[in-house]
Amino acid sequence: DIVMTQSPDSLAVSLGERATINCKSSQSLLHSSNNKNQLVWYQQKPGQPPKLLISWASTRESGVPDRFSGSGSGTDFTLTISSLQAEDAAVYYCQHYSFDPYTFGQGTKLEIK
Amino acid sequence: EVRLVESGGGLVQPGGSLRLSCAASGFTFSTFWMSWVRQAPGKGLEWVADINQDGSATKYVVSVKGRFTVSRDNTKNSLYLQMNSLRAEDTAVYYCARPLLSGEIFDSWGQGALVTVSS
Numbered sequence: 001d002i003v004m005t006q007s008p009d010s011l012a013v014s015l016g017e018r019a020t021i022n023c024k025s026s027q028s029l030l031h032s033s034n035n036k037n038q039l040v041w042y043q044q045k046p047g048q049p050p051k052l053l054i055s056w057a058s059t060r061e062s063g064v065p066d067r068f069s070g071s072g073s074g075t076d077f078t079l080t081i082s083s084l085q086a087e088d089a090a091v092y093y094c095q096h097y098s099f100d101p102y103t104f105g106q107g108t109k110l111e112i113k
Numbered sequence: 114e115v116r117l118v119e120s121g122g123g124l125v126q127p128g129g130s131l132r133l134s135c136a137a138s139g140f141t142f143s144t145f146w147m148s149w150v151r152q153a154p155g156k157g158l159e160w161v162a163d164i165n166q167d168g169s170a171t172k173y174v175v176s177v178k179g180r181f182t183v184s185r186d187n188t189k190n191s192l193y194l195q196m197n198s199l200r201a202e203d204t205a206v207y208y209c210a211r212p213l214l215s216g217e218i219f220d221s222w223g224q225g226a227l228v229t230v231s232s
Binding site for chain 2: 049093105
């Protein structure tokens with residue numbers, strides 16, 4: 001199984017500042033057929049299901065604000081929120097989709113300082 | 114608009130059974146794989162099971178293999194999860210989720226059904 005490890009477990013960032021969340025996989029997520037990384041990022045707010053933010057490590061979903069960006073390749077990935085807004089307070093998860101089981105990181109809780 | 118609505122959750126004793134349902138609408142259900150993902154109280158997300166478009170192929174996480182069965186009825190646009198031999202560690206909110214055609218990228222989720230396994 002691929003183990004997904006996020007860091008930090010939690011962070012507090014001031015409004016308007018940058019937030020960075022890291023995700024490391026125990027195996028490369030690079031898909032040989034298209035040279036893209038099989039990694040997604042989700043946002044989950046209390047009492048709600050997760051919301052898909054980014055797929056293929058860096059492709060932002062339709063309707064997701066452009067302050068959210070994903071980067072990285074192979075085994076190391078980053079979710080960056082360029083200018084934190086109050087509504088970005090949530091738990092963020094990475095997940096791989098290379099093969100089953102499709103495992104998630106443990107989550108990173110982002111709070112507003 | 115894609116809509117997924119779970120039902121059938123509740124309290125069950127250890128060793129008992131429960132069947133979850135997920136009613137899908139707003140998309141052509143029969144053309145998508147479908148999935149179950151769970152989240153224990155205050156914990157992270159865990160993929161549980163997948164089923165292909167016609168129900169001929171299924172995949173499970175090891176911890177539920179042999180105890181849970183995923184199925185679907187395309188005539189009713191419905192997904193099911195039969196859970197047997199339930200354990201305390203199966204306590205979780207169970208989400209019905211739709212993966213994109215390009216892989217297990219879950220772009221649509223239901224609101225979830227809480228399953229509590231306790232005596």
